[in-house]
Amino acid sequence: MSKLGQVVESIENYNKFVLDQVKRARTDEKFGRELLGRWNDIKAKIPITRTPTGVPLPRLALPEIDEPGEIARYLFGEGLPGEFPYLNAAYREMYLEPVREIESFEKNGGKLDKKIPQTEEPTRLFSGLMLAEDTNERFHYLTRHQRTHRLSTAFDGPTLYGIDSDADGVFGKIGEGGVAIDTVEDMIRLYDGFDLGSPNFSASMTISGPAPIIMAMYIAAAKRRFGPKVVPKLRGTIQADIFKEVQAQNETIFPIEPSLRFLTDMVEFTTREMPRWYPISISGYHIGEAGSTPVQQAAYTLSNGFAYAEMFAERGIPIDQFGPRLSFFLDCGLDAEYIALSRVSRRIWAIGMRDVFGGGPKAQLFKLHTQTSGRSLIAAEFKNNLTRTAAELVLAYMNATNSCHSNSADEPFTTPSEEWIRLAAHGQAILLEESGIFKHTMNMLSGSPGMKAVERAVEAAILDEFREIERLGGVLAAVEERYQRSQIQNAAHRYEQQIYDGTRPIIGLNRYRDGEDDIPEVKLVRTPRAKQQLQVDRLAKFKKKNAEKAKRALDNLAAVVERGENCFPTLLEAVEVCSLGQITGRLQEVVGRFRPMV
Structure with missing residues (x-):
C-alpha cells in the first residue's frame, strides 16, 4: 500500500x-462529564464583541x-478553529477586528484614540x-492602502516556459498576460521600492517549470x-508545482524526474536557509480552470x-522542517x-500528515490561498462578473482561506485595467471591513445542515x-x-455541454x-511594441556584458547536475550572469526536454 492508500x-x-468518542461520551458518565465541563469552560471564556449598532x-x-x-462529535x-483536525479554520482567529480596537472605540464615545495594530490582511x-517596471x-x-504588502506575480508566456525574450517567434508575446523576466536585473526592477526583508512584505510567484531559476533570481x-543577511528574512511562496503542470497546465520544460529533482533541490535549500519561505504552492486552481470538477480539483x-511530502521525506528532509513550508492554492x-x-x-x-507522515501541528496545517474562478467569468453582459466574484468571495471566506485573490470583471477580454482591478479589490474590502459578516465572529456561517451534508459528500x-489513484x-x-489529465478533459467537456x-x-x-x-x-x-523592443535590447546588453562569465557559470552548473549534487547553490551563482533562457537551454542539453505522455 502506498502512502496515499495509507491516507485513505x-x-x-x-x-x-x-464515532467511538461519541459513543463513549454517551455511555461513560465520567468521560461525558469531562467533555461537558470542557465545553462549558470554552464557552465561558469566549470574549464578547459588539456590532456598530450595539x-x-x-x-x-x-x-x-x-x-x-x-460535543464529542x-x-x-x-475541532475548534486552530485545533485538530482544523475543519473550521487553521488558526484560532481570522479576519476579526482586534478586541482592543473595539474596547477603545467604546471607551472614547465612538472615537479611536490611536491606531491598534491589526493582523495581516x-x-x-x-x-x-x-515589463518589470510596469508591473x-x-x-x-494595489498596495497603497494596505497595511501589509502581499504581492502576487503573473509572468508572461516566454518566462513561464523558460524562454528568453529574444528567442525566435516570441516577440509578440513579450509582456502579454504577465510580466517579462529574463534576468536578475529585471527582478530588481520588478520589486523596486518594496522592503523584501520586512515582516510586512511577502511575494508570491506563479510559475512552475523554471521555478528554481526564478527563485534563484x-x-x-x-x-x-x-545584502546576504536578508535571505533568512524573505517571505513568500513560489508555485513550483510540477505534477499540476503535467496534469493540467502544460508548462513543464524538463522531463518529470529531473523537474522533481530540481524542485527538491530548491526545497532542500529553502527549508534550511529561508525559514519564512514557502517553496511550493500545491495548486488546484489551474486544475479547476482546465475543467475539473471541484472534487477532482481537491483530490x-x-x-x-x-x-x-513522500518525495521530500525520501530526500532526508525532516517532515517537521518541510511540512510547515507547504502551501496550497485552490x-x-x-x-x-x-x-x-x-x-x-x-x-x-x-x-494524513499526522497519522501517516508523523508531522507535528505546524506540518498538519493546510495553509490556503484561494482565487475566485476565472472560468466563471463570462464575456456576455460582463458586468455580471462582479456579482459572480462577490458570491465566490463569500464562499472562499466561509471556508476560512488564509489569503484570497478576487478576479476582475473585464478579464474575459484583457489583462485587468486599473478601474476593474480596483473594484475587485474593493469587493474584498467591502466583505471583510464594511460588512459585519466576518469581522465580528469566527464561525459566523459554518455548520449549517446543508454545509454538513456537502462536507460528507465531498469527503x-x-x-x-484517492482509491482510484492508489489502484x-x-x-x-x-x-x-x-x-x-483524461478525467479533467472529460469533466471540461461535460461542463461545456451543460x-x-x-x-x-x-x-x-x-x-x-x-x-x-x-x-x-x-x-x-x-x-x-517599443516596450517589447526595450526588453530585447536590455537582454542583449546583459548577455554581452556577461558573455565570458556566463559560459563558465553554465559549464559549472552542468557539471554539478551531471554529478547528481544539489544544484540550487550553483544556480544562485549562475543567475548573476546568465539569463533565464541561457540556463534553461543548458539544463535541457543535460537532462532533456519534457515530452507529453501518449
Whole structure:
C-alpha cells in the first residue's frame, strides 16, 4: 500500500475514532462529564464583541449543544478553529477586528484614540503586465492602502516556459498576460521600492517549470539590494508545482524526474536557509480552470501534496522542517461543493500528515490561498462578473482561506485595467471591513445542515478518487497513465455541454439574454511594441556584458547536475550572469526536454 492508500485508511480510521468518542461520551458518565465541563469552560471564556449598532456577539460562534455525544462529535470531528483536525479554520482567529480596537472605540464615545495594530490582511491580488517596471507600478497601486504588502506575480508566456525574450517567434508575446523576466536585473526592477526583508512584505510567484531559476533570481535580487543577511528574512511562496503542470497546465520544460529533482533541490535549500519561505504552492486552481470538477480539483491537489511530502521525506528532509513550508492554492467557483471544499481539504490534510507522515501541528496545517474562478467569468453582459466574484468571495471566506485573490470583471477580454482591478479589490474590502459578516465572529456561517451534508459528500468523493489513484499505483504512476489529465478533459467537456444544452444556467449567456450580441467597449491592455523592443535590447546588453562569465557559470552548473549534487547553490551563482533562457537551454542539453505522455 502506498502512502496515499495509507491516507485513505487513516481518514477511515479517524472517522471511526470520532464515532467511538461519541459513543463513549454517551455511555461513560465520567468521560461525558469531562467533555461537558470542557465545553462549558470554552464557552465561558469566549470574549464578547459588539456590532456598530450595539448588539453583543461572541467572538467565536459554537453550536448550542449540551449533550456529551454531540460535543464529542464537534470537538473530535471538527475541532475548534486552530485545533485538530482544523475543519473550521487553521488558526484560532481570522479576519476579526482586534478586541482592543473595539474596547477603545467604546471607551472614547465612538472615537479611536490611536491606531491598534491589526493582523495581516488576507487580500493578495495577482498582477503582471508588460515589463518589470510596469508591473512594479501596478504593485504600488494595489498596495497603497494596505497595511501589509502581499504581492502576487503573473509572468508572461516566454518566462513561464523558460524562454528568453529574444528567442525566435516570441516577440509578440513579450509582456502579454504577465510580466517579462529574463534576468536578475529585471527582478530588481520588478520589486523596486518594496522592503523584501520586512515582516510586512511577502511575494508570491506563479510559475512552475523554471521555478528554481526564478527563485534563484529573486534571492539574488534581494541580496543585491539588501545584502546576504536578508535571505533568512524573505517571505513568500513560489508555485513550483510540477505534477499540476503535467496534469493540467502544460508548462513543464524538463522531463518529470529531473523537474522533481530540481524542485527538491530548491526545497532542500529553502527549508534550511529561508525559514519564512514557502517553496511550493500545491495548486488546484489551474486544475479547476482546465475543467475539473471541484472534487477532482481537491483530490488531485491533496494527492499531489502527499506525493511531494513522500518525495521530500525520501530526500532526508525532516517532515517537521518541510511540512510547515507547504502551501496550497485552490479555485473557488459557484458549484455547491465549494460551500465546504476547502474545509474538507484542510481536515484530510491534517489527518494524513499526522497519522501517516508523523508531522507535528505546524506540518498538519493546510495553509490556503484561494482565487475566485476565472472560468466563471463570462464575456456576455460582463458586468455580471462582479456579482459572480462577490458570491465566490463569500464562499472562499466561509471556508476560512488564509489569503484570497478576487478576479476582475473585464478579464474575459484583457489583462485587468486599473478601474476593474480596483473594484475587485474593493469587493474584498467591502466583505471583510464594511460588512459585519466576518469581522465580528469566527464561525459566523459554518455548520449549517446543508454545509454538513456537502462536507460528507465531498469527503467521500475525494476518498474515492484517492482509491482510484492508489489502484493505478500512486500519483506518479497515474500521471504516466494520463489518468488525471483524461478525467479533467472529460469533466471540461461535460461542463461545456451543460452550458450548451442549458442544464447549467449562465445568466446573460444561455438564460435571460437581452437579445444583443454586441461586444462591449472595453479598454484592452496590451504591451506596446517599443516596450517589447526595450526588453530585447536590455537582454542583449546583459548577455554581452556577461558573455565570458556566463559560459563558465553554465559549464559549472552542468557539471554539478551531471554529478547528481544539489544544484540550487550553483544556480544562485549562475543567475548573476546568465539569463533565464541561457540556463534553461543548458539544463535541457543535460537532462532533456519534457515530452507529453501518449
